[in-house]
Amino acid sequence: MTSKINPKWKAAFLARCPACGKPGAFQNIIKIADHCKSCGVELKNYETADGPAFFAISIIGTLVGFAAGIIEVIYSPPLWVHLALWIPITFVGSIIVIRITKTLMIAHQMDLKNRKSYKG
Numbered sequence: 001m002t003s004k005i006n007p008k009w010k011a012a013f014l015a016r017c018p019a020c021g022k023p024g025a026f027q028n029i030i031k032i033a034d035h036c037k038s039c040g041v042e043l044k045n046y047e048t049a050d051g052p053a054f055f056a057i058s059i060i061g062t063l064v065g066f067a068a069g070i071i072e073v074i075y076s077p078p079l080w081v082h083l084a085l086w087i088p089i090t091f092v093g094s095i096i097v098i099r100i101t102k103t104l105m106i107a108h109q110m111d112l113k114n115r116k117s118y119k120g
């Protein structure tokens, strides 16, 4: 039985190479490696620019902003509780979103380059 999950999304959520689906696409926690350690595809040829940061700011900023507001209205905790709660959630959540969106953006660029009609 084949998986119904799109291979691009599966690679993105598992932080794997968008070309082969195996580990080795990341050089460190958020930096894409120059080439995949598994299949050797040149990942440095694909540019994500500020896209992943935009998605991290938009998604995590919105979620944390609303969650902090709701917690403040319901429980009114002291400031240190907000700091202890939302700073780590923002940091870890942003890293997760950046890894997912970087992989997705590279996978999308690979798809575009593989299309014969694409002139980019």
Ligand SMILES: [Zn+2]
Pocket: 017, 018, 019, 020, 021, 022, 036, 037, 038, 039, 040, 041
């Ligand atoms: Zn690969």
